Amino acid sequence: MHPEHGRIDATAEDLGCKWPWSAVHRVRPRAVLTCPECGHGLQAKVSRRGLRFFAHDPGSPTCGLAGESMEHRLLKLELVLAVRDVGWHAELEVPSTSGRWRADILATSPDGSMRMAWETQLSPITIDDIQQRTERFAADGVAVCWVTTNRRPWLGEVPSVRARPPSDEIGSQWWAAEGLARFAVEPCEDERGCPGDGHGTWSEASAPLREFVAWSLSQRVIPYRLPRQAYLAGNLWTQVWTAPQYVAVAESSPAPQNVTSG
Template sequence: MRGAPGPACGSSPTRLALLPARSAWNPSPTISSSSNWRQPPATPAPTPNWKSPGPGGAWRADVLATAPTGAWKTALEAQLAPITNADITDRTEKMRADGVTSIWFSDRPRPPWLGTTPSVRLTTADTGQGLLVAEGLVKFDGRGWEPVPASLTDFLAWAFARRVVPHTPQTSLWYPQRALPTVWTAPHYITAETAHLEEEERQPHP
């Protein structure tokens, strides 16, 4: 996220306000039993490093989350300033080349790059309970994909535990806003989509 934030609908958090505070780095997700989301086991909180540069200064993460074992690193990028699909993809690939995955965030109503890279759109909860994922997190309902509401804290807990992963949907997105080329979902939903497509292939066609 580079540059000063532009205007948005309603009040908008500053760049780093879109990213979790230090107190949120040991999240305990709460998942409704009816939501069909699997409760992740307790995992040690990753270590956050603010404004962390990559090797040779090729990139710089707003926040770099590192697993306690050092097994993985994930850059958390709050992108408020305008950016092209090509530029955000280039920055994502530079981090990936250094073994760092990334999650991009925006609170803008319709960021044109959303879904170009692993990303979610955030909104502020009316109840004052912090930031919520408004777009980018989905589940497979047997025929297509539908959005899943979640707090930013829960989403990050799932992402760090690899309970949600980036995915390119092969079936329809039942989305009120738009289709996204890349979404976040749980691996068992990806398996369900694959099974659905295989079943469709087995059906006789006129």
């Protein structure tokens, strides 16, 4: 927060208020910046990889925004940029007017009719807690996707994906490594023991994280609760992100559906 410009955003080229980064970074006298969460002083910094961010001054109180790792910040930045790439508005750390939730990243459609929260959950949380938080978003008409970089017990219990960070290779990017699935009916080798045209199989899929964000905002993929848990990419999933056409085929297919895949 700035006393004159209000809330400013390090991920926006003009800080979200038509102000240059040079106005807050390494400037004397130092810009008066405070944390919107705890009110403690902040200073503008740039990481070795060029990530712009605000860091708490020494002696800050306990604050949920103070302990974020660099991986956490990079993931949030990737999601913010992905949302803006498709023309949606993206804002960080947005509290609800009801006080029931605060979104890590709140994406709003250009006409303001749709909202979707992107929650970067790298620290442990119980299944009950994450389901309750998901329900609080839903009560206000806000869709949500939970993103983590680790395999967690709640993956597949709520709309979620596991993201894989980029490697050191040139051109490497964030990847939606788990949480996407496709459905297909495959011929059965034993036709005598198969009552239908084959077996319907859910199989894992993956995509660059930015593509997944674009698909979800345009509803080219939607969260879908499976009829039975499926073992995908080494994890049991109760619901997945998949294309509406796969849902239509799965729900209209008389073929028995395999529980496991890959």
